[in-house]
Amino acid sequence: MDKKKNPNPQLSNIKDLIEEYDALLSYPNSRYPQVFVYSGWMFYDLRDQIHELGLDDHPEVKKLDRQFLKKVIEWVPPDDYKAEKKYPNMWWHNLQEIKQGTYLKGKLPEHLKDLI
Numbered sequence: 001m002d003k004k005k006n007p008n009p010q011l012s013n014i015k016d017l018i019e020e021y022d023a024l025l026s027y028p029n030s031r032y033p034q035v036f037v038y039s040g041w042m043f044y045d046l047r048d049q050i051h052e053l054g055l056d057d058h059p060e061v062k063k064l065d066r067q068f069l070k071k072v073i074e075w076v077p078p079d080d081y082k083a084e085k086k087y088p089n090m091w092w093h094n095l096q097e098i099k100q101g102t103y104l105k106g107k108l109p110e111h112l113k114d115l116i
Contacts, residue, residue, distance in 0.1 A: 014058075017050050021064045025071070043068075044085075047092045062111045068092075069115050072099060 024043055055061050072095050085093040091112065097103035098116060105113050 014053060014055060017046060017053070017055070018058070018060050018064070020046055021050065021061070021068075025064055025067050044092065047090075048086045051087060051090065056109065062109075065092075065109070065112060066115065069098070069112050073115065 024046070050056070050058075050061055069091075087093055089107075091098065091103070091108050094103050094107075098108075101116065103116070105116055108116065
């Protein structure tokens with residue numbers, strides 16, 4: 001079988017990361033979204049990677065960020081995340097403050113401000 005090498009591996013990484021983000025958010029909810037039930041750390045690592053690739057403004061990432069933040073506001077108790085924060089100033093590492101209403105709305109990206 002002749003396997004072709006991807007001429008731009010970064011594009012497949014981008015697609016894979018976005019698909020992983022979507023998969024974490026799409027998993028059926030019970031009491032909490034799957035993103036936090038067994039593997040909450042996965043979200044933070046994944047979202048950090050998306051940020052590092054400069055994809056914060058990608059339309060699909062924005063859509064998924066909105067879905068995620070809605071789930072946080074509706075379902076997730078504050079501070080489910082206890083590991084070291086790679087980007088402590090980024091909104092996704094301040095979910096406790098967002099949930100409690102103490103996170104400054106001005107710190108959120110434009111596409112999320114209307115959610116809090």
